[in-house]
Amino acid sequence: MKNEFEKLDRFMREHKPALETSRPMKAPRARSWWLPVAAGAALAVALVVTVNIQNHNAALEQEAVAGMEALDWDMNEDELPADVSDLVALVD
């Protein structure tokens, strides 16, 4: 059977635009499941450490206050208690 578009087919194939070059592209990286998990874990660790440091400082302060109260000593007004004075002298 005669192809009635024979001339058109030949013309179209003879005048095909050249293949075009595209700029190279990087493969999009799949989002890793571990990245947000790792970021979350790091944040949690940082929070725990911060809270621990705050608690530790508060505990030390409380201990110091309790110690001063136990000695019944006001650091702004009173001389060092005798036993502490002895200790300081010993260290000096």
Added chain:
Amino acid sequence: MLISKSEEAFHALYASQAGGVRRFLRGMVGGNHQVAEELTQDAFIKAWKALPTFAFKSTLKTWVYTVALNTARDWLRGHGGKTFVALDPETLNAAETESAEVRAVREALLELDEETRALLMLHYYEDLDLQEIAKILGIPQGTVKSRLFTAKGKLRPKLVAKGFAV
């Protein structure tokens, strides 16, 4: 190799198909190089992301062209179906180096509706067979054959009007 989603696999797919896909997309959007470049990158990113859903019911080539065609359709829909030739340096440069016949064919194709244009470009430019075109357009092979006949009938007078004896 491709299912492992390695970068090498992506580059192999891109290297083998990007030229044809870009030519196809440029024809679809009116010869604009910048738009064609953006759409090519866009199509390959979509193809890459959708790779896990690839069911091996077609070849990777036809699958990539399917994604490219949908990308072009989306773009055309976003621009009210209008194609335009931007006056960017690359497009102007290409217009100078392209033969008058190739330019005339491009213009004639742009006068057709987008589905007819896509069909003719897949057939003439990308040398895809009926089975491959059927996969890309999602229609039976027989329908491709009859639509191709109709499409050629629409294209011929456009070229004749431009002075070509086809």
